[in-house]
Amino acid sequence: MMKRKNIAIILMVLMLTAASVLPAGNALAENRTGVVKGGWLILRAEPSFNGAIRASYPSGTTVTITGQIGSWYAVTTQDGLTGYMLGDYLQVGGSSGGSTGTGTFIDSTAYITSANGLNVRMRSGPGKGYSVVASYAPGTQCTIISPGNNWCRIQVGSYTGYMMTQFLSGTAVPVPVTPAPAPMPGPSGSEYTVYVTSRNGNGVNLRSGPSKSYTSIGFYSVGTQAAMITKGTTWSYIRVGNRYGYMMTEFLTESQPAVPTPYVSGAYVVSANGRNVNLRAAPTTQSAVIRSCKVGTPVTIITRGVDWYFVLIDGAYGYMMRQFIYDGSAPATVTDLSPYAGIL
Amino acid sequence: MSRFRLLFLFTMIVMLAVCPFSVNAENSTEETEQGLEEIQPLIEMTDVKDTEGMSLEEMTDAFADAAMCEYMDSVTGFRMQYPATFQFNEGTNGLTAATADGKATMSIENMEHDGSLTREILMEAIKLEVPGFDGKGTEANNCLRVTRNEEQDKMIQTDLYYLTEKSFHHIILRYPSAEEETYSSYIDYMINTMETNDSELG
Numbered sequence: 001m002m003k004r005k006n007i008a009i010i011l012m013v014l015m016l017t018a019a020s021v022l023p024a025g026n027a028l029a030e031n032r033t034g035v036v037k038g039g040w041l042i043l044r045a046e047p048s049f050n051g052a053i054r055a056s057y058p059s060g061t062t063v064t065i066t067g068q069i070g071s072w073y074a075v076t077t078q079d080g081l082t083g084y085m086l087g088d089y090l091q092v093g094g095s096s097g098g099s100t101g102t103g104t105f106i107d108s109t110a111y112i113t114s115a116n117g118l119n120v121r122m123r124s125g126p127g128k129g130y131s132v133v134a135s136y137a138p139g140t141q142c143t144i145i146s147p148g149n150n151w152c153r154i155q156v157g158s159y160t161g162y163m164m165t166q167f168l169s170g171t172a173v174p175v176p177v178t179p180a181p182a183p184m185p186g187p188s189g190s191e192y193t194v195y196v197t198s199r200n201g202n203g204v205n206l207r208s209g210p211s212k213s214y215t216s217i218g219f220y221s222v223g224t225q226a227a228m229i230t231k232g233t234t235w236s237y238i239r240v241g242n243r244y245g246y247m248m249t250e251f252l253t254e255s256q257p258a259v260p261t262p263y264v265s266g267a268y269v270v271s272a273n274g275r276n277v278n279l280r281a282a283p284t285t286q287s288a289v290i291r292s293c294k295v296g297t298p299v300t301i302i303t304r305g306v307d308w309y310f311v312l313i314d315g316a317y318g319y320m321m322r323q324f325i326y327d328g329s330a331p332a333t334v335t336d337l338s339p340y341a342g343i344l
Numbered sequence: 345m346s347r348f349r350l351l352f353l354f355t356m357i358v359m360l361a362v363c364p365f366s367v368n369a370e371n372s373t374e375e376t377e378q379g380l381e382e383i384q385p386l387i388e389m390t391d392v393k394d395t396e397g398m399s400l401e402e403m404t405d406a407f408a409d410a411a412m413c414e415y416m417d418s419v420t421g422f423r424m425q426y427p428a429t430f431q432f433n434e435g436t437n438g439l440t441a442a443t444a445d446g447k448a449t450m451s452i453e454n455m456e457h458d459g460s461l462t463r464e465i466l467m468e469a470i471k472l473e474v475p476g477f478d479g480k481g482t483e484a485n486n487c488l489r490v491t492r493n494e495e496q497d498k499m500i501q502t503d504l505y506y507l508t509e510k511s512f513h514h515i516i517l518r519y520p521s522a523e524e525e526t527y528s529s530y531i532d533y534m535i536n537t538m539e540t541n542d543s544e545l546g
């Protein structure tokens with residue numbers, strides 16, 4: 001009698017344990033289709049995180065669902081493997097199939113990739129505003145800790161952080177970078193390429209609505225490529241990269257505008273006697289002369305010292321005495337502007 | 345050993361076997377909070393109030409949508425996000441922005457170079473511009489940040505020097521000393537978002 005009682009207690013403990021680990025679920029009577037979402041999903045031999053890993057599959061992979069145990073789906077992949085996948089990361093029969101992101105962790109091997117061979121940054125959070133933890137060359141192996149649609153939490157060696165999903169691949173072979181998301185469809189149909197332009201060469205605001213009373217959500221220089229979604233008489237709905245908003249139609253052109261001259265600060269070389277002014281290698285008159293500059297030569301000021309400015313003149317860097325530069329903002333510092341009124 | 349002790353031992357073994365699940369869950373909770381300490385103070389400065397139930401990525405997007413704008417220069421490919429409180433005026437100088445009250449300003453200069461402008465050359469030039477600059481500054485994401493107090497005006501000027509192999513970008517922010525903490529956080533965020541076509545990805 002005592003023996004039977006103990007066996008009953010053991011069975012109850014086992015049942016309670018199983019219930020706490022595996023949510024209740026019913027076997028599916030019929031096959032359904034599932035699509036991997038949110039990164040890379042592991043196919044395991046058992047419906048458990050301890051199940052042996054058979055393979056991993058990237059977002060978009062279609063599998064056939066043959067059954068369900070708790071939150072795990074029994075699946076058959078297109079390459080003929082069978083096993084279990086966590087339901088949180090499968091879109092089943094067109095439904096959401098559960099939430100993505102936080103809460104469940106999946107271990108998965110992935111490789112960093114980039115189409116142009118540049119390193120990819122690991123950041124401390126899922127956004128470009130987070131600090132850079134490290135950067136890694138394409139081909140670096142990493143472990144997916146938490147997959148996401150746009151950002152995955154990964155581990156490389158002892159470092160953990162976030163990396164953009166588009167730069168992670170389930171295979172060691174570099175794959176092309178995922179293109180930008182498809183634009184929102186506009187009422188007029190397909191989008192086409194346009195460029196930002198302006199008469200004065202200044203940049204143009206992208207706004208959250210079709211009026212200047214709406215806030216600016218971006219500022220783009222002349223020549224910036226955009227996608228026209230809906231062209232209006234006064235305002236057009238466009239996309240710049242991944243950012244959508246409204247820009248005045250008059251500042252958009254279908255032909256690529258001439259590349260504007262790089263911005264200069266409106267500064268010019270001046271001298272009281274009209275003689276050329278030296279651009280030097282160091283802020284002293286004893287240093288080597290890099291170039292002799294005519295009066296009126298445009299100057300881009302990089303830094304402003306008390307007596308010397310560090311400037312860019314026609315592609316050359318160097319130092320020029322402050323008194324020989326008119327920067328448009330402080331005429332009192334200029335030796336004598338009167339002979340150059342026409343220039344200035 | 346009595347049967348009760350055996351039963352107790354068996355139960356303990358089963359519980360220990362299950363334990364890793366709960367340990368993982370705790371670790372997971374801690375790990376998902378990486379980055380939270382960076383974004384939370386920023387979110388508190390915005391109108392984004394109800395973040396309960398949001399993932400870190402959703403919180404980040406909510407903050408960026410509410411508080412940040414994007415700037416892009418097509419010539420150099422330079423991009424960054426800047427506080428939405430700054431508004432560029434298309435009609436005047438397109439590279440200078442100001443807040444609605446005019447108390448804070450931001451200007452941007454972009455220029456290409458042939459690779460001859462190096463960090464060392466730039467450092468020497470900054471020493472001339474910034475009295476007392478020891479050549480160290482704060483560097484992150486290839487951006488040197490130099491802050492100076494203008495005590496007479498109760499203003500602060502922060503210069504951001506972003507140098508790549510092909511281009512140089514100088515962003516100057518001037519803001520009231522009383523708002524230093526707010527702007528400092530925004531500037532950290534701005535620096536992290538700076539990139540050009542030839543900079544690292546992501």
